[in-house]
Amino acid sequence: MAIPFERDFTAPYDSVVSVAPRICRLLAHNPGPFTFKGTGVTIVGQGHVVVIDPGPDDPHHLAVLRDALKNETVTHILVTHTHRDHSPASRALQQWTGAKIYGFGPHGSGKAEEGIVIEEGGDMEFRPDIAVRDGDVIQARDFSFACVHTPGHTSNHVCYALMEEKALFSGDHVMGWSTTVVAPPDGDMAHYLRSLEKLLERDDEVYWPTHGGPIRDPKAFVKAYLEHRHEREAQILACLRDGVAAIPEMVARIYIGLDPRLRPAASLSVFAHLLQMTKDGRAIARGEPSLAAYFQAARQ
Numbered sequence: 488m489a490i491p492f493e494r495d496f497t498a499p500y501d502s503v504v505s506v507a508p509r510i511c512r513l514l515a516h517n518p519g520p521f522t523f524k525g526t527g528v529t530i531v532g533q534g535h536v537v538v539i540d541p542g543p544d545d546p547h548h549l550a551v552l553r554d555a556l557k558n559e560t561v562t563h564i565l566v567t568h569t570h571r572d573h574s575p576a577s578r579a580l581q582q583w584t585g586a587k588i589y590g591f592g593p594h595g596s597g598k599a600e601e602g603i604v605i606e607e608g609g610d611m612e613f614r615p616d617i618a619v620r621d622g623d624v625i626q627a628r629d630f631s632f633a634c635v636h637t638p639g640h641t642s643n644h645v646c647y648a649l650m651e652e653k654a655l656f657s658g659d660h661v662m663g664w665s666t667t668v669v670a671p672p673d674g675d676m677a678h679y680l681r682s683l684e685k686l687l688e689r690d691d692e693v694y695w696p697t698h699g700g701p702i703r704d705p706k707a708f709v710k711a712y713l714e715h716r717h718e719r720e721a722q723i724l725a726c727l728r729d730g731v732a733a734i735p736e737m738v739a740r741i742y743i744g745l746d747p748r749l750r751p752a753a754s755l756s757v758f759a760h761l762l763q764m765t766k767d768g769r770a771i772a773r774g775e776p777s778l779a780a781y782f783q784a785a786r787q
């Protein structure tokens with residue numbers, strides 16, 4: 488089953504575009520292999536607004552953001568997760584507006600209870616004023632958001648559901664243009680799959696990812712995403728059974744025609760699957776599991 492990707496999305500850079508009755512977006516000029524056309528900063532409401540994922544700490548972007556919001560009162564700043572294309576502009580935005588920053592916690596904080604310390608790979612300075620947890624409701628002036636903790640892409644990833652519109656701001660958890668990178672140690676494939684299944688129990692009608700256009704049939708999309716991960720796992724198991732033991736060889740065999748810039752991310756995704764498979768007893772690592780380790784199928 489193919490994931491119904493939608494890659495035709497276009498939006499002008501650096502201008503505020505209304506995309507739904509309460510929702511505007513501002514596309515930052517930071518396109519790339521992981522950001523697609525760029526970070527879609529979301530502005531919800533009019534007059535009194537909530538900003539979701541303010542974007543990168545880039546002087547041009549900050550100037551555009553400040554100008555775009557000059558006639559608005561920013562009441563809340565919501566951050567889905569602490570990658571550098573999402574959270575760093577929250578600090579400048581707070582300085583200008585005094586609005587409080589909401590998020591799960593510092594980079595890596597979702598892994599803390601497993602005793603895993605994450606020291607790099609994200610916006611290490613991020614500290615929310617309000618640490619949100621799954622099920623929390625954030626009351627803005629004219630609307631409200633439910634917080635949905637969705638670890639996997641990062642351990643601190645949160646989606647925010649605009650309750651009045653059944654719209655879910657899905658961050659990088661579910662994106663319309665690409666699958667999500669799950670990079671250990673902060674990324675976790677088992678958590679990621681659980682966080683996808685969590686969305687199937689909800690009744691959101693549309694997802695607005697931070698990169699790319701909206702997803703209008705979200706349940707079918709999430710099911711295709713899950714199916715894709717199960718296929719990937721089956722491909723990795725087939726590699727193990729054929730004696731392909733090293734991650735670079737698995738990537739070469741599985742990801743045909745891959746953009747070379749994405750090879751490290753693909754390696755990390757394969758590693759994330761292998762870590763999960765070693766935990767649940769389907770694969771064995773020779774020595775400590777790592778990107779450079781050799782793996783084999785467990786005897787059933």
Ligand SMILES: [Zn+2]
Nearest residue numbers: 568570640659
């Ligand atoms: Zn991300």
